[in-house]
Amino acid sequence: KKREDKSRSNGGTFAAVTASVAMATVANTVYDVTNFVDSHPGGEKILLAAGKDVEPFWDLYAVHKSPHVLSILAEYAIARLTAADALELQRRKASEQSDDGGKFANEPKRSPLLVPINKRPYNAMSPPEILMDHYYTPNAIHFVRNHLPVPKLPEDANSHRVKLDLKDPTNEEKVNRSLNVTVEQLRNDFPRVSYDVTLACAGNRRNEMAQWRQARGLEWRQTAVSNARWTGAPLHLVLKKLFGLDLDKARKLGYRHVQFEGMDGDSITGDFYGASVPVEVALDESRGLLLAYEMNGEAIPADHGYPLRVIVPGAIGARSVKWLCRIALSRQESSSFWLRSDYKTFQPSLYTPTVEDFVRAPAQLYWPVVSAICWPPDGHVIRDGYGADEDEVVQIRGYAFSGAGAGVVRVEVTTDDGNTWQLAQWCNLDDAPDDVDDSLHQPFGQRWAWRLWEATVPAPKPGQSVTIACKAVDDNGNQQPERWSSVWNARGLLGNAWHRVT
Ligand code: MTE
Numbered sequence: 267k268k269r270e271d272k273s274r275s276n277g278g279t280f281a282a283v284t285a286s287v288a289m290a291t292v293a294n295t296v297y298d299v300t301n302f303v304d305s306h307p308g309g310e311k312i313l314l315a316a317g318k319d320v321e322p323f324w325d326l327y328a329v330h331k332s333p334h335v336l337s338i339l340a341e342y343a344i345a346r347l348t349a350a351d352a353l354e355l356q357r358r359k360a361s362e363q364s365d366d367g368g369k370f371a372n373e374p375k376r377s378p379l380l381v382p383i384n385k386r387p388y389n390a391m392s393p394p395e396i397l398m399d400h401y402y403t404p405n406a407i408h409f410v411r412n413h414l415p416v417p418k419l420p421e422d423a424n425s426h427r428v429k430l431d432l433k434d435p436t437n438e439e440k441v442n443r444s445l446n447v448t449v450e451q452l453r454n455d456f457p458r459v460s461y462d463v464t465l466a467c468a469g470n471r472r473n474e475m476a477q478w479r480q481a482r483g484l485e486w487r488q489t490a491v492s493n494a495r496w497t498g499a500p501l502h503l504v505l506k507k508l509f510g511l512d513l514d515k516a517r518k519l520g521y522r523h524v525q526f527e528g529m530d531g532d533s534i535t536g537d538f539y540g541a542s543v544p545v546e547v548a549l550d551e552s553r554g555l556l557l558a559y560e561m562n563g564e565a566i567p568a569d570h571g572y573p574l575r576v577i578v579p580g581a582i583g584a585r586s587v588k589w590l591c592r593i594a595l596s597r598q599e600s601s602s603f604w605l606r607s608d609y610k611t612f613q614p615s616l617y618t619p620t621v622e623d624f625v626r627a628p629a630q631l632y633w634p635v636v637s638a639i640c641w642p643p644d645g646h647v648i649r650d651g652y653g654a655d656e657d658e659v660v661q662i663r664g665y666a667f668s669g670a671g672a673g674v675v676r677v678e679v680t681t682d683d684g685n686t687w688q689l690a691q692w693c694n695l696d697d698a699p700d701d702v703d704d705s706l707h708q709p710f711g712q713r714w715a716w717r718l719w720e721a722t723v724p725a726p727k728p729g730q731s732v733t734i735a736c737k738a739v740d741d742n743g744n745q746q747p748e749r750w751s752s753v754w755n756a757r758g759l760l761g762n763a764w765h766r767v768t
């Protein structure tokens with residue numbers, strides 16, 4: 267129950283939260299989070315759950331579902347429900363779950379090949395071994411990262427409207443000019459442009475980073491990464507034609523950011539998914555921002571932003587807002603929780619960033635260079651007796667990409683912990699464009715797509731094992747760090763240490 271507790275010297279609010287039945291380690295436990303509110307990264311929002319079951323909130327903010335959070339929570343346990351209350355809680359949950367309050371009524375059918383790591387909201391990795399079979403990841407197995415339920419989507423894509431607002435540079439609440447544009451107009455009135463873009467969630471490979479030290483968030487392995495051909499209208503042309511704005515003019519008027527809003531919101535908190543991009547990036551033709559209406563030549567599937575999403579090439583996936591319903595020029599960054607207080611990195615010495623730390627840190631925009639092995643899987647056991655012969659080998663396959671349009675120039679592989687290295691070869695997949703290795707395919711500074719690579723190493727002798735590691739080098743000469751210790755950050759983002767597979 268949330269109530270003023272006058273008997274306490276600090277006069278603070280008393281918040282009790284019962285934890286979920288599904289969370290075995292905290293089942294049916296009541297917590298007094300009064301003294302935790304100030305250090306909760308989401309601030310006072312935790313009080314929304316006061317006196318209630320916390321599970322539905324954790325369904326929406328799935329970062330909570332980690333052993334780390336459970337261990338923090340454990341400190342605040344004050345009581346357990348009686349058996350009768352626990353039963354009642356279970357009964358209510360069962361009746362709620364049947365329709366989930368309708369929140370998840372719009373979830374699409376999904377391929378059983380995806381590897382889900384959270385069901386509601388839905389989050390799934392691409393299957394690593396299938397991922398390596400295509401240059402263009404088939405839409406059905408493109409990884410999915412949803413922070414909220416899939417919103418109710420329009421049946422007719424073409425009539426879907428996006429609101430375009432010029433906010434008052436001195437007053438975020440005020441809109442000076444506003445108009446609507448439909449997907450049909452974007453298709454008919456603007457050039458149709460396609461780019462190959464690899465999307466990767468900033469939390470990719472968090473599970474490895476979290477093995478070095480606990481990191482907050484969903485434990486993605488190495489395939490919260492996929493590549494697609496995205497088609498749409500260039501953002502800078504849309505703003506030029508409809509508002510007469512180019513970068514110079516936008517800056518002179520006091521605009522610093524282009525904000526994007528998704529149709530997916532949370533009716534409990536009033537939050538919506540959104541992000542923004544600095545005007546210098548958003549209005550620069552060479553940065554390739556697209557208002558995309560097609561993914562690999564098809565209408566964008568429900569999970570990936572139908573009917574319209576923005577694509578921000580070279581950036582962490584979080585900037586490519588799906589289910590786009592509003593674009594606004596502003597002096598401010600997007601007010602979205604995920605832009606302001608979530609996708610941010612910190613120094614390795616900061617174990618538990620405060621709300622202020624999150625607000626102060628810059629929002630992460632681009633990816634650093636990264637590569638990972640997708641075949642064989644870690645711990646893979648080779649057929650009995652294999653490796654006895656000198657010329658028996660293990661085939662390795664993986665991906666590599668970098669951020670901000672930097673291309674990957676080479677990938678290197680080691681089997682002796684980095685003492686010696688061998689060069690990987692580029693894969694020649696049937697579906698890849700013929701000019702995939704030609705600078706015409708992805709001009710310098712616009713290398714937004716991954717490169718798939720393969721290598722061959724001697725098989726371990728029977729009964730022995732080998733640990734293979736890879737690293738990539740990009741156009742800037744930047745390389746992946748050897749160890750997690752130097753890149754570890756509390757939120758578990760941008761995991762790019764050498765990828766190791768045994
Ligand atoms: N856009 C909306 N509207 N809602 C979201 O939850 N997730 C973001 C981004 N855009 C998200 C969104 C994040 S964090 C990532 S990594 C990518 O979408 C994932 O894109 P995908 O699901 O198409 O792979």
Ligand code: MO
Pocket residue numbers: 411466467468469583584
């Ligand atoms: Mo993400």
